[in-house]
Amino acid sequence: MRGVLRDGDVDLTWIRRARVGGDNWGTEDVPLSEAFERYVVRVFKDDIQVRQLAVSNPRWTYTAALQATDGPGATRIDVAQMSETFGEGPSSGLVLAT
Numbered sequence: 001m002r003g004v005l006r007d008g009d010v011d012l013t014w015i016r017r018a019r020v021g022g023d024n025w026g027t028e029d030v031p032l033s034e035a036f037e038r039y040v041v042r043v044f045k046d047d048i049q050v051r052q053l054a055v056s057n058p059r060w061t062y063t064a065a066l067q068a069t070d071g072p073g074a075t076r077i078d079v080a081q082m083s084e085t086f087g088e089g090p091s092s093g094l095v096l097a098t
Contacts (some may be wrong), residue, residue, distance in 0.1 A: 001013070001014040001045050001077070001079055001092045001093070001094045002014070002094075003062075003077075003094050003096065005066070008063075008064030008067075009061050009062065009063045009064055010062040010067075010096060011059070011061050012041075012059060012060050012061070012062060012077060012079070012094065013058060013059045014039075014058050014059075014079050014092060015058065016037065016058045017049065027046065036056070036084070037056055037057070037058075037083075038054055038055070038056055038082040039054065039056075039058065039060075039079050039080065039081050039082060040052065040053075040054055040079070040080050040082055040088060041053050041054070041055055041060050041077065041078070041079050041093075042077070042078045042079075043062065043070060043075065043076075043077050044075070044076045044077075044078070045071060045072070045073035045074065045075055046068055046073040046074050046076075047076070047088065050071070051070060052068070054082070054090045056098070058088050060079075062096075074095070075095070075096040076094070076095050077093065077094050077096070078091040078092065078093040079091060079092055079093075080092075
């Protein structure tokens with residue numbers, strides 16, 4: 001996962017992983033091989049979960065307004081890919097500098 005700070009917002013992006021059929025080298029992106037693309041994003045402040053949401057693209061912006069609502073503290077953001085077949089995959093995390 002990667003985060004870029006822009007005017008107080010943190011733009012997060014991550015790489016979508018293939019669950020099935022990911023060995024096709026002839027395409028620009030790996031095949032989804034699922035009926036939907038979905039990720040669960042969780043925000044933690046001082047190791048306490050303060051926010052959870054589902055997104056349908058491998059990107060999300062943690063806006064300055066959301067950060068203010070979530071309050072102060074050490075911030076970690078975890079993302080896990082969801083699958084109809086396999087359920088929630090392992091999460092990848094990013095700690096935001098304070």
